[in-house]
Amino acid sequence: MTSITIKPEILIIDDDRDVGEALEILLSKLGYNSTFFDSVDKGKEYFEKEANPIVFLDIHMPRTSGLDALPYFKNLNPGTQVIMMTGERDINNVVTSLTHKASDFLLKPFSLQTVRIAVQRALDYYTLLKEKEARDESILRDLRLASKIQRKILSVPDLSPLEVAVDNIPASFVSGDFYVLSRTGNNLLVLLGDIEDHGVTSGLIGLLMTSVAREAYKEQADPSHILKRMNVELSQEIGTHSLTAAVAIVHLDKKTITYARGGHPFPVLYQADGQLLLNEKSGQLLGIMDSLEFESHEIPYKEGDVLFLYSDGLLNNLSNPLFGELEEIRKKGLGLSAFQEAIHSYTKVSLPTREFRDDSSYLLLRL
Template sequence: MLNSVIVVDDEASIRTAVEQWLSLSGFEVQLFSRAEDCLAQLPKNFPGVILSDVRMPGISGLELLAQVQRLDPDLPIILLTGHGDVPMAVEAMRDGAYDFLEKPFSPDTLLSSLRRALDKRRLVLENRRLHQQADSRAKLDATLLGMSRALQTLRRQVLDLAALPVNVLIRGETGSGKELIARCLHDFGPRAGKPFVALNCAAIPEQLFEAELFGHESGAFTGAQGKRIGKLEYAHGGTLFLDEIESMPLAQQVKLLRVLQEQKLERLGSNQSIKVDLRVIAAAKPDLLEEARAGRFREDLAYRLTVAELRLPPLRERREDIPQLYEHFAQAAAERLGRSVAPLSGAQLSRLLSHDWPGNVRELANAAERQVLGLGEPEAEVLEAGQSLAAQQEAFEAQCLRAALTRHKGEIKAVLNELQLPRRTLNEKMQRHGLTREMFLKDP
C-alpha cells in the first residue's frame, strides 16, 4: 500500500509514540528496533517510506541510508536526529536522505514530511510501472509476431493476464502456438523466475500418468526405483502447462482438482502431504464445458481451469500476418542452416496468402524451412483452391500497404507517392485493414 511506513528506532518509547500517531492517521506501520532487521525484511519496490533514527547500536541510520540507496536510490528515508546531529543530517540529505526531523518533533511535522515523501514514492513507482509495461509490450511484440487486429488483441490479453494470479485455458487448433502463449503468460508475469513445466497429456500412457504428475517414492510400484519428483511438485512456485488437457484420464482429473483446491499433493507410495504453489495454464482444442456435458471431462475441473480463457485465431483468420511470419521463419532457418534467403516473388506471396494452413503457424514454419533448403516453392505441394478472389485481393492489398508503411517508417507522404494513391483512399484502406501510422514509426 502507498501509505506504508517503516519505523527504525532502538528506543521503544519513540517507536510506540510514532506508531500511535501514524496508525491514527491511517498509515500502515512496521516497527524495527535494529536496522539490520529492517534490511533483512525490506521488500523490493517497497511502496512507502523509511523513518529511521540516526544513532543506533549496530548499523546506524546513516549506514542504513547508504545500504538502502544501493538497493533502491529512489526510496525516501527520513532521519530522526538529536540537536547535535543536525549538521550530520544536512550532510545526509546531500547524500540522498529525503528529509530530517529534529527531536522532539510534533505529529503534524512528521505527518507533513511523510505525506510529501509518499507522494514522491507514488510517482516513482508509477513511472517504473509504465516503463515496465512499455518494455513488456516491446518484448511481447517481438515474440508474438503479427500486425492483424486479432494478434494485437491477443497481445493485450496476454499482458493483462500474465500479471494476474489466475488459471488460464488456451483454446486453439493444432500448430496455432498454444505453448508459446503459455510461455508468454509465464515469462511476462511475477512467476517468470520460477520453473515453467510443460506436460502433453496426450503423450503419456494412462498407467504412467499419475506417477508423471504426482511423482513417486522408491518401491511405490513395480519398477519404481528411487524417489521421483512429479511435474506438479517440480512446478512449485512457477507454472504448470498442461497441453491437450482434454486427453487427461478422468481418474487423474479428480486428483488434479484436489491439488488445485487444497494446494498440496502426495507422491505415490507416500502419506506425506507436500504444499505446492503453482499456476496452471491448460490448452485444449475442444470446448471443455461441451466435453463435460458429453461426460468426457469433469465439469468442476473445467470451471477451475477456465477462470480466464484465451482463443488463438487460426492462421487463415489472420492472413495479413503470413508474410511477416514467413519471413521470420525463413530468416531463422537460414541463420541456423547457413543459407541465404531469397525475397518472395509476387507469385510466391499469392500462394502463401491463398493457402488455408490447416497446420497453422507450425505448417508455415515448415514451409519456410523447406524453401530455405531448396525443397520446392512455398506451399507448391499443398496449395488449395477455395479462397475467393476477393479474399485473396484483400490479403494482398493489406500486405502491400504494410510493406510500404514499413519501408517508409510510417511516413504517409512517401507511401502515397510509392503507391500512387489519394490521401483519402489510403486512409480508408488503412482503416479497413486495421493499420495505423503509429505502428510503423521508427521510434514509437
C-alpha cells in the first residue's frame, strides 16, 4: 500500500483546553502537526478551508455535541476520518458514532500508544480511499475517451441523396450496439448489431465485427455471407459473447433490398401504402456455433420508403406504443426528422425508467 509521505495536519476539537493541548503534544511526539479549537463552530470554519484528513472530535461539548457535528464533517468531505473522543463508556454513543461513519472511538484519558494506533489506522484507510479515488478517476477518464473514440469510429458517412439518422445510446459509456453503413457503387450495406452485455468488452467486440462485416461485404455483397463470416469470427476467435444482427444490402440501381437476420429484432420498411415487417425466419444467435447458415430474402422498395433497424434495448415487442407513433408518421407522409423526433421523445421518457438498462440503438434510412 502506498503511504502518504508528508504527514497531514490533524484537526482537534474539544471544549476542554487541557485535553486538546495534551493531544497536541502527543501528536507532536508522533511527528504530526495539529491544530486545536475549543469550539465546534471554530473547528468547522477551519475545516471548510483545510479539509483535514483526520479530525479528533469530542462527543460532549456545550451548544453542539460531537455526535451532532459528525455528519457535517462527513458530508463536507466523506473521506475525512473522524475519531470520536469521550470520557464515558456509553455504548449508545459508540453506536451513534459508527452509524454516522466515525472511523474510531477513543476513551479518555488516552496514551501515546492508543493515539498512535488510532491515527495510523485512520491514515491507512484515508490513503486507501484516496488511491481508490485516483483509480476511479483514471478509469472514468478512460471510459469517456473510449466512448468518444467509439462515436468517432461509428460516424455516419455522407450517403446523399439518401437520408440517414442514427443513434446509439450506451447503458454505460461504451455501447455493445454497433452499425455499419458502407456504399460501393450501386450497393449500400446497412447493418445493425447488438453484442451480448454492454460495456468496454462488448464495445471492442462490436468494433471488431464492423471490420469483419466490411471485409465480408467486399468479398460478396450478400447478407447471409456477411452474417456467416461474423459468426465464424465470433465463435472461433472470441468464444465468450453472442451477437444478434440485421443486415440489409440496398441495390440502388434495381431498387431492391436483400436482407438477413441472426436472432435480431426484425427491420421495418415504411412505405407510402403501408408498413412491411421483414419478419421471415431470423436465424440463430451468432457466436454460439460456427457452422450456422443464414438465409437471405429480397424485396422491392420505392423512392421515399424508410428502412428502420433497431436493437432490443430500444424496442422488444410489437405492442410498444412507439410503433403506433411511427405508423402515424408514415400515414401523414412526414419526413425522416419526424421519425427521429418520435424515437428521441420515446427514449427520453422510457429508457431512464427501466429497471434494467441496456444499450439502445436505431438506424433510419430514407431511400
